[in-house]
Amino acid sequence: MSQFWKPGTERPQGRVVDDEEGGVLFLSGAHHSSSSSGYGYASIEKQRQRLPVYKYRTAILYLIETHATTIIVGETGSGKTTQIPQYLKEAGWATGGRLIACTQPRRLAVQAVAARVAEEMGVKLGDEVGYTIRFEDITKPDVTVLKFLTDGVLLREMMNDPLLTKYSVIMVDEAHERSISTDILLGLLKKIQRRRPELRLIISSATIEAKSMSDFFRTRKKRREPENEEHGLQLEPALLSVEGRGFNVQINYAEEPIQDYVQAAVSTVLLIHEREPTGDVLVFLTGQDDIDAAVQLLTDEVQTNGKRSSGLIVLPLYSGLPRAEQELVFSPTLRGKRKVVISTNIAETSLTLEGIVYVVDSGFSKQRFYNPISDIENLVVAPISRASARQRAGRAGRVRPGVCYRLYTEDYFLNHMLNEGIPEIQRSNLVSCVIQLKALGIDNILGFDWPASPSPEAMIRALEVLYSLGVLDDDAKLTSPTGFQVAEIPLDPMVSKMIIASSQLGCSEEIITIAAVLSVQSIWISGRGIQKDSDEAKLRFAAAEGDHVTFLNIYKGFLQSGKSSQWCHKNYVNYHAMRKVLEVREQLKRIVQRIGLILKSCESDMQVVRKAVTAGFFANACYLEAYSHNGMYKTLRGSQEVYIHPSSVLFRVNPKWVIYNSLVSTDRQYMRNVITIDPSWLLEAAPHFYQLQQHKPLT
Numbered sequence: 112m113s114q115f116w117k118p119g120t121e122r123p124q125g126r127v128v129d130d131e132e133g134g135v136l137f138l139s140g141a142h143h144s145s146s147s148s149g150y151g152y153a154s155i156e157k158q159r160q161r162l163p164v165y166k167y168r169t170a171i172l173y174l175i176e177t178h179a180t181t182i183i184v185g186e187t188g189s190g191k192t193t194q195i196p197q198y199l200k201e202a203g204w205a206t207g208g209r210l211i212a213c214t215q216p217r218r219l220a221v222q223a224v225a226a227r228v229a230e231e232m233g234v235k236l237g238d239e240v241g242y243t244i245r246f247e248d249i250t251k252p253d254v255t256v257l258k259f260l261t262d263g264v265l266l267r268e269m270m271n272d273p274l275l276t277k278y279s280v281i282m283v284d285e286a287h288e289r290s291i292s293t294d295i296l297l298g299l300l301k302k303i304q305r306r307r308p309e310l311r312l313i314i315s316s317a318t319i320e321a322k323s324m325s326d327f328f329r330t331r332k333k334r335r336e337p338e339n340e341e342h343g344l345q346l347e348p349a350l351l352s353v354e355g356r357g358f359n360v361q362i363n364y365a366e367e368p369i370q371d372y373v374q375a376a377v378s379t380v381l382l383i384h385e386r387e388p389t390g391d392v393l394v395f396l397t398g399q400d401d402i403d404a405a406v407q408l409l410t411d412e413v414q415t416n417g418k419r420s421s422g423l424i425v426l427p428l429y430s431g432l433p434r435a436e437q438e439l440v441f442s443p444t445l446r447g448k449r450k451v452v453i454s455t456n457i458a459e460t461s462l463t464l465e466g467i468v469y470v471v472d473s474g475f476s477k478q479r480f481y482n483p484i485s486d487i488e489n490l491v492v493a494p495i496s497r498a499s500a501r502q503r504a505g506r507a508g509r510v511r512p513g514v515c516y517r518l519y520t521e522d523y524f525l526n527h528m529l530n531e532g533i534p535e536i537q538r539s540n541l542v543s544c545v546i547q548l549k550a551l552g553i554d555n556i557l558g559f560d561w562p563a564s565p566s567p568e569a570m571i572r573a574l575e576v577l578y579s580l581g582v583l584d585d586d587a588k589l590t591s592p593t594g595f596q597v598a599e600i601p602l603d604p605m606v607s608k609m610i611i612a613s614s615q616l617g618c619s620e621e622i623i624t625i626a627a628v629l630s631v632q633s634i635w636i637s638g639r640g641i642q643k644d645s646d647e648a649k650l651r652f653a654a655a656e657g658d659h660v661t662f663l664n665i666y667k668g669f670l671q672s673g674k675s676s677q678w679c680h681k682n683y684v685n686y687h688a689m690r691k692v693l694e695v696r697e698q699l700k701r702i703v704q705r706i707g708l709i710l711k712s713c714e715s716d717m718q719v720v721r722k723a724v725t726a727g728f729f730a731n732a733c734y735l736e737a738y739s740h741n742g743m744y745k746t747l748r749g750s751q752e753v754y755i756h757p758s759s760v761l762f763r764v765n766p767k768w769v770i771y772n773s774l775v776s777t778d779r780q781y782m783r784n785v786i787t788i789d790p791s792w793l794l795e796a797a798p799h800f801y802q803l804q805q806h807k808p809l810t
């Protein structure tokens with residue numbers, strides 16, 4: 112195993128601890144054995160003052176006072192997210208009923224930083240400091256002054272308040288992530304600033320890619336704005352870089368390419384634990400599946416081979432994790448223990464974990480990819496960029512010199528990884544984006560001032576789908592009422608359309624349950640080793656019509672059990688996910704009533720449920736390839752090869768015609784959440800969409 116690792120030659124993290132001849136490994140940090148949690152003993156005020164941004168407090172406040180836009184770059188952990196909003200409040204930006212907003216691309220980060228800031232300020236979360244994510248609003252009108260929210264939620268707020276008048280300052284955080292909502296938001300905020308010169312924007316980012324941001328905000332139309340000049344407000348963006356205080360991180364690479372990164376990550380963690388001095392470990396995997404698998408493998412190891420792994424505390428970190436489990440990740444590690452956090456790329460820059468000394472980087476993350484030709488979008492496990500790899504490594508150097516183990520070769524890093532990631536807007540289906548801009552009255556979407564332009568092909572595809580959904584009319588304007596209703600529901604337009612159709616078909620009670628289930632990550636408990644039992648449990652609820660109807664059976668069973676957690680446990684159903692389903696369902700019910708739809712149950716008539724699904728998801732129709740013996744389907748639209756995912760109740764059943772909810776791509780394209788349909792419904796639901804497809808046998 113010790114032959115396995117090779118120290119890297121590139122040293123992006125600065126000075127490096129000397130290697131012995133021949134590359135003796137794992138030696139950096141060996142002479143530091145102090146507890147990493149010492150930091151946690153300082154008072155909160157002291158901790159705040161120790162953060163790198165503290166030295167810049169006056170400069171930051173001055174720039175914000177005098178500039179319409181301030182761009183702040185600083186390494187992860189320097190205190191941008193938790194401190195700057197507090198400085199603003201202390202400086203009086205939240206008086207007179209005005210609010211300070213701080214956006215994050217990720218929901219979990221919103222919750223975590225809001226909780227931290229409330230704690231630092233000694234207030235109850237939801238009072239002065241609150242947060243809003245989709246389907247969860249922890250704020251109080253007239254009380255909350257610091258509001259953390261996802262960039263998507265702020266976009267939605269613009270539908271009711273286009274100039275975002277209640278905010279005095281908006282901090283768009285994690286701008287380097289270039290999430291689709293961040294990009295849309297930046298384009299719109301630039302527009303708002305022309306109408307509301309007093310609004311201050313802060314763009315904060317972990318990488319210097321902020322340069323392109325500053326160019327974006329600089330290219331505003333030259334206009335004389337005498338009033339602003341009077342106030343001495345600069346329209347050119349200010350750029351401030353906060354010097355970090357990261358320690359050196361030694362990089363080790365795999366000597367050979369690695370096949371199974373989950374297994375390799377687990378072995379590496381055990382090796383670190385066996386050979387390296389104290390310090391917590393952060394492992395980057397890609398999503399709930401592989402994280403749960405790794406947690407399971409390590410937990411098994413702790414149970415069966417206690418000696419080798421004594422003192423290991425293994426914790427997952429991904430969005431959708433219940434709050435109590437999230438908090439464990441942030442709690443200080445006890446002396447003599449070693450915390451291992453196994454995370455998605457959320458820990459790359461959005462969240463700071465104290466005490467990390469070792470990073471294990473799989474080199475992968477889950478990324479969205481969209482192909483406008485086939486009109487297929489899926490979430491793919493794909494290689495990260497070099498910029499991400501450097502960020503991940505940097506997480507090891509927060510408290511003292513650290514070590515990063517890259518589960519890929521140095522050659523791969525240097526010659527095969529992209530230098531930087533591609534903005535999400537250039538690799539996404541744009542249906543949601545288009546409808547949001549339309550709802551905000553932006554008609555010329557191709558001419559919109561984007562930080563990075565989406566592809567015209569993707570834009571045309573989106574317009575076409577929205578037209579077929581009956582959301583846009585011949586002039587590409589929102590239809591009334593359907594278009595406006597779809598825009599009001601904070602879900603994917605296809606799901607929203609399904610809900611609207613269900614109101615007409617008399618099955619809205621059932622369809623909002625389905626929509627709520629689809630909005631949580633998974634209602635099943637997964638993990639290596641329990642597959643067989645959980646499959647058997649699933650069979651008890653399986654409906655011949657497919658997964659959507661199966662969800663209804665589970666929901667019914669859960670209600671009949673009195674919402675019991677034991678019932679969930681027995682049936683391999685995720686109790687927390689079901690609680691979330693109940694919550695989301697309640698909210699959807701309110702929204703549906705507000706926009707004038709009828710709530711009605713169809714009792715046991717599942718045909719109307721399937722028709723409602725078809726009305727929203729007709730674009731995802733597939734048929735079983737007649738000569739295929741391995742369950743190969745083709746998409747009706749693009750003739751792409753797809754297969755039913757093994758987690759579906761229709762796996763191996765292979766009905767002739769199906770509609771899927773989403774695709775995941777591993778070795779093949781797999782359809783997740785599948786339901787059987789009658790192909791004649793497709794022409795009924797979307798005659799325009801399928802008019803070119805009539806040579807295909809719709810039988």
Ligand code: CDP
Binds near residue numbers: 162186187190192
């Ligand atoms: O945004 P940035 O990456 O610059 O830093 P931050 O998120 O504001 O974190 C600043 C410090 O707050 C970190 O060093 C952590 O010590 C601490 N923090 C924490 O202890 N718990 C959290 N949930 C968030 C931050």
Ligand code: MG
Binds near residue numbers: 188192284460461462
């Ligand atoms: Mg941050």
